[in-house]
Amino acid sequence: MQHITDIQPLSAGSYPVFYGSKVAPKLVQLWRPEWRRAALIADLTTERLFGRQLQGALENNGIDVLALSFEPGEQHKTRETKARLEDAMLAAGLDRSSCVVAVGGGIPLDLGGFIAATYMRGIAHVNVATTLLAQVDAAIGGKTAVNTARGKNLLGAFHHPRAVLLDTGALDLLPAVELKNGLAEAIKHAMLADPALFERLEGWAAKRSSDKPPDEIVARCVEIKAEVVAADDRDTGKRHILNFGHTVGHAIEHGTAHQTPHGHAVAIGMVVEARLAARAGWLTETAGLRLEALLNTLGLPTRPPCSFAEAAPGLAHDKKTTAGVIYCAIPTDLGVTEALGDGPGGWSRATSLDQIEKAWEAQA
Ligand SMILES: NC(=O)c1ccc[n+]([C@@H]2O[C@H](COP(=O)([O-])OP(=O)(O)OC[C@H]3O[C@@H](n4cnc5c(N)ncnc54)[C@H](O)[C@@H]3O)[C@@H](O)[C@H]2O)c1
Numbered sequence: 001m002q003h004i005t006d007i008q009p010l011s012a013g014s015y016p017v018f019y020g021s022k023v024a025p026k027l028v029q030l031w032r033p034e035w036r037r038a039a040l041i042a043d044l045t046t047e048r049l050f051g052r053q054l055q056g057a058l059e060n061n062g063i064d065v066l067a068l069s070f071e072p073g074e075q076h077k078t079r080e081t082k083a084r085l086e087d088a089m090l091a092a093g094l095d096r097s098s099c100v101v102a103v104g105g106g107i108p109l110d111l112g113g114f115i116a117a118t119y120m121r122g123i124a125h126v127n128v129a130t131t132l133l134a135q136v137d138a139a140i141g142g143k144t145a146v147n148t149a150r151g152k153n154l155l156g157a158f159h160h161p162r163a164v165l166l167d168t169g170a171l172d173l174l175p176a177v178e179l180k181n182g183l184a185e186a187i188k189h190a191m192l193a194d195p196a197l198f199e200r201l202e203g204w205a206a207k208r209s210s211d212k213p214p215d216e217i218v219a220r221c222v223e224i225k226a227e228v229v230a231a232d233d234r235d236t237g238k239r240h241i242l243n244f245g246h247t248v249g250h251a252i253e254h255g256t257a258h259q260t261p262h263g264h265a266v267a268i269g270m271v272v273e274a275r276l277a278a279r280a281g282w283l284t285e286t287a288g289l290r291l292e293a294l295l296n297t298l299g300l301p302t303r304p305p306c307s308f309a310e311a312a313p314g315l316a317h318d319k320k321t322t323a324g325v326i327y328c329a330i331p332t333d334l335g336v337t338e339a340l341g342d343g344p345g346g347w348s349r350a351t352s353l354d355q356i357e358k359a360w361e362a363q364a
Pocket residue numbers: 043044045046049072073074077104105106107108110130131132133134137138139140141142143144152153170171173174175178181
């Protein structure tokens with residue numbers, strides 16, 4: 001596997017990110033002698049597709065593995081699942097010298113990371129990312145969480161992994177809709193921080209034969225996230241920029257009772273927020289139009305799938321809404337984000353329900 005970069009958070013030790021398809025030997029190679037046992041946490045699909053092979057490789061090297069799994073899907077990223085897996089780890093006698101190996105997309109990674117954060121006050125974990133979304137985003141940066149009935153990711157902890165392995169071969173098995181979810185986040189990274197990456201995505205999108213992006217695009221997204229995490233791993237300022245498209249995106253997920261896939265909601269959210277920004281003079285109209293064209297080329301939606309009235313309650317409940325002011329993180333140019341806003345550190349803009357509604361209706 002190839003080394004992409006080291007993530008260097010201020011609040012934790014640095015850790016490497018590798019990508020490629022020979023994940024099992026790499027996992028064995030970077031296994032530390034002090035990790036005496038492994039808890040391999042996957043959903044049922046990623047356990048079957050990837051977990052068993054990783055388990056075999058660890059066991060062949062004398063590492064005792066407790067394999068744990070749960071049903072795929074957001075509705076299982078819960079305290080209840082966490083407690084069930086933790087009870088199994090306690091029953092099996094795993095102690096502080098154990099290491100969690102989380103295998104899959106953002107859901108097993110968020111859940112496995114949160115278990116590692118709290119098990120015996122914190123043990124090591126390694127992320128093996130098998131979805132595009134996890135590779136360009138969720139596997140990196142130490143955010144871990146579970147959902148509750150009141151909302152997504154409301155309980156969690158910052159707990160960085162010791163290493164991140166991106167299984168690029170796994171993307172060949174990933175359903176198209178999941179690839180598109182990841183592509184939306186890759187476009188977000190490009191819009192925020194790299195005009196050259198944006199151009200590369202435009203060029204690739206126009207002549208692609210599949211929705212699996214080249215490894216270099218994934219690697220560049222990792223570098224962008226690494227830079228943001230190094231500047232603000234505790235999410236008190238600059239990391240807020242990663243919320244571009246997510247304020248409106250979460251409202252769309254709410255307004256469609258979570259029937260809109262996350263990446264689709266973020267795609268539409270980015271277009272609506274870019275339109276709002278163009279109206280306010282914060283971003284050129286051309287940048288918004290290029291964003292929309294790229295999303296269209298990739299078959300991602302750009303128009304709201306529900307009415308503003310249906311989505312609006314989701315804005316009020318958003319974690320980024322403070323005292324009635326709705327914060328949106330928006331680039332200041334295509335591939336550039338400057339701290340010119342009113343939110344913490346200047347990295348997001350204070351907006352109103354009225355502004356969002358006008359941009360929404362213009363895009364509807
Ligand atoms: N921690 C963070 O910084 C961060 C950032 C972004 C998103 N997230 C979280 O990530 C989650 C979404 O992640 P996701 O989109 O990866 O979802 P996911 O983990 O549910 O994976 C999507 C689906 O693909 C299946 N799958 C995984 N890899 C596969 C493969 N290679 N081939 C075939 N099927 C495969 C899974 O079983 C699942 O059904 C959300 O809960 C979100 O909150 C976290």
